[in-house]
Amino acid sequence: MSNYPLSYKLSWLPRFLRPSLSGDVRGFAPPAGMLIEPPPARTVRLAFVGDISAVANRGAPDCDPAIKALLASADLVVGNCESPVVERPSAVMGTRLGTHHAMDERFLVAALAAVGIAREKLVLSLANNHVLDQGVAGFDETVAALKRLGIRTIGTAAKGPVERLAVGPLTIGFAAFTLWRNADATKFSGRVSMQGDPAQWPPAAAKGFDLVCAVPHWDWEFRHYPRAETRALARQLAGHGVGLIAGHHAHVVQPVERIDKTLVAYGLGDFLGTAFARQPWPGRISSILAVDVSADLGMRGKIVAYRMHPFMRLRAGDHERLVSVEALEGGMRDKVDARLKAIFGGQFASA
Template sequence: MHPDQPRVRRALATGAATLALVLVSSCSSAEAPERLGAGASDPGTGGGAEPQSSSDPAPEPLTVAFGGDVMFEGLLRSRLDDPATALGPIADQLSAADLAMVNLETAVTEGGSPAGKDFVFRAPASSLEALAAAGVDVATVANNHGMDYGEQGLLDTLDHGNASPVALVGAGRDADEAYTPHVAEVNGQSIALFGATDVLDDHLIPAWTAGGDSPGLASTKGDMRERMLTAVSEAAAEHDNVAVFLHWGLEGAHCPLPHAPELADDLVAAGAGAVVGGHAHVLSPGGFQGTAYVHYGLGNFVFYNFPGAAAETGVLTLTFDRGGVTAADWAPARIQGGVPVPYEGADADRAQRSWVDLRARCDLPLTDSPV
C-alpha cells in the first residue's frame, strides 16, 4: 500500500542474471526489503503461501512501536506549522522500530458537519505529514472521534490517508474495507495490523458502524464482535503475525472494563499475537498472556497538556516472531507542551515501577515475559 517507506523492506527476486550467479557460485544475495501494502504479495509466492527458496534469508523478528491517543486541537494545532518536528523528541523512539502505530483520534478534514456530541476533533492533512515525519507508519481511526465530522469527514480522512505514507485502518467506505488490516512484510515476515473500536455512543452506533455498502468504522460492539474475530482469524491464517489496536476502556479509569479481558482472550484465540489500545486518557496495565501481549490502555500521546495521571504516557515496543511476541519494552514519557517527552534516569525507573504496579492494582495476571 505504501512501498516507498525506507524503514520497512522486503526481499525481492533479483532476476535471471543473479539466479545464474547463484547456480554457478552456490551463494546468494538479496536486496534490502521494502514495505508491502495491504493485500500485497511477494512476486511468485502467491501471497506467502509458497515455501521460501533455499537462497532466501531466514526470517528474523520485527519490532512495532505503539503510541496512544493523538489529536491536534488546541495548543497542538500550532505544532503543525512545522510538521517535520511536530511530535518532538518522541519521534526517535517511534523511528527506531521497524513499524510504528498510533491511535489517530480525530477526523482529518476541513469539511463535514460536527456530530451531535460534546467534543469533536478535526485536523488538516498536515497532521498525517507530522505523523509520517515522526516515523509513524500506521494509524487507526476506529474510535469515538473518527466520524466527528460525519460521513463526509470520514471520506475526507480516507482520501487524505490514501495520499499519505501513513496507512489508515479501522475505517472504510464499506465494512469490507473497514475490517481489512494494513499488511506489511518486514525481515521476511508478514504482519497484519487492525484497528477497531469498542467505544461508541449508543445513539451514534448505527451511523458510525461500517455497513455492507455504507462508510463507517470497524467495531467490536454487539454483532460486530464476531465480524472482527473472523477478520483476525482469516488474517492469522494468511500472515505470520497479527496485532489489533482497540479503542476500549472507561475514561479516567486505569483498570479495564469487566468484559475487556474476555474480549482480549477471544482476539488472541482468533490469532492475534498482540492486543493494544487506549481511550481512557490514563495509563492501564500491560503484559504477557502466554505468548501474546495485551495492553489495556496506552493513555494520551499527542494531546491536551492535562496535569497529573493524564500526562503519563509512553511507547510500547513489541518484538514479533512467527505469530508470537517474544519481547516487550515500555519506555515511559510525560506529555509536555502537548507531546511526549521521554523520562530519563531515576524518573524513568519510577514511572516504570508505577506502570507495572497497575497489574496488581487491577488484579490482572499479566507478566513481564512470555510464558
C-alpha cells in the same frame, strides 16, 4: 446517538479530573520482557503509540530525542487517528469546545515530522468513537487525505475484520475495531469496523498470517486498570489466534498481561492530547509499546521481546512537549514514577 451507558457518561468528568487506580490488580505482567533467548538473528520491530489528536495542540509537539530515536528504530508504527483529517470542520461549535475532534493535513504532517515518524512506516486506525465527529463527509475526507499522504489505514468496515500488511519479511494481520461510537449506528455501519467479537469473524479471517495483531478501541476512559469485560474480550481474542493486542481509548496508561502466548497492552494513553489542553498530570502520562517479532524460519511471528516506554506530555504554550520519563526532574519525576509503579504493581523501574 452514542452507545455509552449512563453510568459511563456520569463518571467521565470525575475520572478525567482524577484518573482511577481502582480495579482488579491481579494477573498482570511486567512492563518489559524477553520471551525468546537467545534472540533470533532477524527481527521486525513494531511500535504502537496511543491516540493522536489536535484537541490539545495548535502546533506540532516538541519531542525528546530519545522518543524520536525509539520511533525511528521501528519497521512499522501503529497509532490511532482520533481526529478526522479535514480542511474545515463542519461541527464548528463542538470543535471549538473540544467535544468534536478535527485536525488538518498541515498539522498531521508537521506533528509526524516533529516526532520522527516516516509516513511510509505509519499505519493509522480509523476505528474509534471520534472518526465521524465531522460527519460522513468528514470521514470520507479523512480517508482520502491519509491516502494522499501515503499513510496506510486500518479499521474501516470495507476491508473486513482482519487486514493484511507486509512488514519486512513478515505478513501481519491487523484487526482494528471500536466498541464505542459518538454518532448514530447507521453512520458507523459500513464505514467503521465494530467487529470486536472474533467469534463473528469469517472462519479463515485470522489464518495465513505470521502474526495477528488486534488494535481495539475499548474499555472505559481515565481508568488505569481495565474492566473485567475488557480482560474477557482479550482472552477471547487470544483464543481465536490473536498474538498481540495494543489498545486505545482509556487515555491513560494501563498494564500489560500475558495470556498464554498472547501479549496484551490494554492502554497506551494519548500520543498527542485528545482531551482539554489543561489536563491533570496523571492523564498526561503516555507510553509507546515496542515489540520485537522474530523473522527467522521456524519462529516467524513469535514475539521475542517487548517494552513499554512511558513518557510525559508537558504543556508548552499552544502545544505539548513529549518528554521521556528518564528526562523528568524533581517533584514531577517522583509523582510519575509513583504512578507507574502503582499501575504496574511495583514492577516498573525507571533508569
